[in-house]
Amino acid sequence: MQSIRDLKPNFGPPPQSMAAGPDTYMQGNIRLTLEDPDLWKSFHDLGTEMIITKPGRRMFPHCKINLAGLIPCAKYILLVDMVPVDGFRYKWNKEKWEVAGKAEPQPPCRTYLHPDSPAPGSHWMKQSVSFLKLKLTNNTLDQHGHIILHSMHRYHPRFHIVQADDLFSVRWSVFQTFTFPETSFTAVTAYQNTSITKLKIDHNPFAKGFRDESTNKKRRSSKSPACQEKRAKMSDMSNRDSKEDSPPDFCRSAYEAYDGEEGDMPKRKEVEGIKQERYSPWAADREHGVRTESPPGADHRDVYNTEQLVPAPASYQPQRVHDFGKPPSPSPSVGSSHSGSGRSSFESRAPDVATVPDHDASKLRTHEVGPPPCGPQPLPAPQDYPGVLNMSVAHQAGKPGMIGHHLYSPYGPEQPLGQWSTPGPTQYPPRSPPDRRLHNAHCAPWISPWQRG
DNA sequence: TCTGCTTTCACATTTGAAATGA
DNA sequence: ATCATTTCAAATGTGAAAGCAG
Numbered sequence: 367m368q369s370i371r372d373l374k375p376n377f378g379p380p381p382q383s384m385a386a387g388p389d390t391y392m393q394g395n396i397r398l399t400l401e402d403p404d405l406w407k408s409f410h411d412l413g414t415e416m417i418i419t420k421p422g423r424r425m426f427p428h429c430k431i432n433l434a435g436l437i438p439c440a441k442y443i444l445l446v447d448m449v450p451v452d453g454f455r456y457k458w459n460k461e462k463w464e465v466a467g468k469a470e471p472q473p474p475c476r477t478y479l480h481p482d483s484p485a486p487g488s489h490w491m492k493q494s495v496s497f498l499k500l501k502l503t504n505n506t507l508d509q510h511g512h513i514i515l516h517s518m519h520r521y522h523p524r525f526h527i528v529q530a531d532d533l534f535s536v537r538w539s540v541f542q543t544f545t546f547p548e549t550s551f552t553a554v555t556a557y558q559n560t561s562i563t564k565l566k567i568d569h570n571p572f573a574k575g576f577r578d579e580s581t582n583k584k585r586r587s588s589k590s591p592a593c594q595e596k597r598a599k600m601s602d603m604s605n606r607d608s609k610e611d612s613p614p615d616f617c618r619s620a621y622e623a624y625d626g627e628e629g630d631m632p633k634r635k636e637v638e639g640i641k642q643e644r645y646s647p648w649a650a651d652r653e654h655g656v657r658t659e660s661p662p663g664a665d666h667r668d669v670y671n672t673e674q675l676v677p678a679p680a681s682y683q684p685q686r687v688h689d690f691g692k693p694p695s696p697s698p699s700v701g702s703s704h705s706g707s708g709r710s711s712f713e714s715r716a717p718d719v720a721t722v723p724d725h726d727a728s729k730l731r732t733h734e735v736g737p738p739p740c741g742p743q744p745l746p747a748p749q750d751y752p753g754v755l756n757m758s759v760a761h762q763a764g765k766p767g768m769i770g771h772h773l774y775s776p777y778g779p780e781q782p783l784g785q786w787s788t789p790g791p792t793q794y795p796p797r798s799p800p801d802r803r804l805h806n807a808h809c810a811p812w813i814s815p816w817q818r819g
Numbered sequence: 820t821c822t823g824c825t826t827t828c829a830c831a832t833t834t835g836a837a838a839t840g841a
Numbered sequence: 842a843t844c845a846t847t848t849c850a851a852a853t854g855t856g857a858a859a860g861c862a863g
Contacts, residue, residue: 417854420827424852457824504826517825555826556854563854572853575832 395435396527398544401494402427405569406548412561413463414551422501422512426570429497429523429549436487436527443528443536444480444490446497448513451520451550458558466518473506473514477526484532504555515553522550 400406405427406414417423429446436442450469457466478500482489503512515521525544530536557563567573 426853567854570853572833572851574834574853576854 396542397434398525398527399432399434400546400549401430401432403546403548406546409562409565410548410550412565413559414549415554415557415559415562416502416551417557418502418504418515418517418553418555420503420505420508422503422505422508422510424498424501425551426566429500429525430494431497431525431544432494433487433490433527436491437529438486438488438491440487440529441484441531442487442490443483443526443530443533444495445477445483445526445528446480446500446513447475447477447524447526448502448515448521449475449524451522454520455516456518456520456552461559463552463558469519470516473516476511476513478511478513479533484530502553504553517553517555520550520552522547 409427416425450472453469454465455467455469456463458464478497480495480497481499482495501510501512502515503510504515504517505512506514508514522545525546527542527544528536528539530539552558557566567576
């Protein structure tokens with residue numbers, strides 16, 4: 367956390383609208399914990415898969431975090447984006463993931479803006495913050511502001527916290543970025559690992575209809591013999607899964623590595639080492655000759671050097687929590703938080719966190735963030751969706767002393783972070799007429815730092 | 820053309836919010 | 842104004858079929 371003291375706003379003095387305060391000191395005290403860590407771990411152990419569809423699909427488990435250490439009266443913006451774990455495309459082969467080649471070109475990267483943003487620190491800290499409405503899509507022409515991913519590629523969410531009165535101020539602000547290793551996942555259009563399917567059905571209330579054995583039998587009996595055969599095969603597979611408890615190698619090794627360092631809070635370097643291992647679950651495959659031009663992992667960590675590996679839950683990583691200067695967060699037990707005990711267990715703690723914000727005058731200023739420079743990638747269709755914004759982040763590579771994700775003028779030369787998106791019109795009523803500048807929002811698909819030649 | 824992998828679509832079921840009525 | 846009930850859109854995994862590449 368020491369490095370965080372180096373945080374400083376960039377690009378000259380912040381606007382007066384920005385809350386004054388000991389930014390650098392307080393930002394260093396920000397703590398972020400993942401809710402339902404046990405549930406996430408359950409998925410991660412098997413190799414989390416997230417369905418992506420053209421209309422957009424919610425994540426399950428969805429991202430839900432607790433924040434602490436914010437200045438109660440200062441305003442913050444919360445963002446989530448998805449970054450590739452590596453430069454590979456994968457395939458599911460005989461119950462495990464294998465590298466299937468080089469990753470496809472990065473789709474236009476979008477950043478999901480929490481609908482409550484900006485809100486005071488007290489607001490973010492009073493209850494858990496849910497990103498329930500975040501949707502993933504494989505439609506590169508998506509105009510709803512969903513996060514665009516490639517199927518059969520691996521990603522992990524990043525949480526960004528920016529102290530800023532409004533999105534206009536963000537360009538002078540400093541990002542703090544948090545990642546949770548256990549939230550990494552493979553984007554798929556159909557589930558590959560039947561164990562993951564079972565886990566989703568067991569814990570997602572919307573899939574309750576698939577839990578009841580009798581109902582399932584009824585459904586199955588109506589299918590063709592070939593279908594039944596397939597079902598039997600799948601059942602067999604899932605039995606084997608549960609029997610052998612043999613998740614793909616990457617998961618097991620990942621968590622072995624994670625568990626294996628009990629006792630010491632790892633220093634920064636060690637953390638990065640762990641990350642690398644966790645994000646290189648198929649190291650064996652790579653060693654066997656799979657190579658790509660895109661340097662995976664390490665590079666983007668160099669670039670986003672404020673990215674913090676958030677400690678694992680106390681249940682299996684107590685020493686890290688300790689390092690954050692507070693007792694283990696009272697993370698709900700798996701049973702109480704996701705055991706399917708009803709609706710309350712899902713959203714009761716933050717039922718309204720992800721609801722539509724009041725798009726008052728100040729929030730409409732978000733559009734003033736303006737378009738960043740155009741990137742070299744093929745352009746998606748025009749992003750007329752008013753909730754999608756482009757923003758940019760200074761490229762920190764080669765500036766070892768610089769800590770933080772500094773936003774820069776949208777017309778500057780650096781790389782954009784991505785497009786901001788808030789829940790789209792399918793979820794919420796349309797906003798008031800969008801700022802004209804937004805029509806340029808399609809202009810700058812985000813280029814991964816490790817993608818640039 | 821064949822095969823296998825991936826994606827898309829319609830479907831049944833459940834959830835949850837809005838609308839309606841007492 | 843409050844509460845209970847109804848209605849309906851959204852969310853979910855399933856399985857068949859289509860699309861696509863080798």
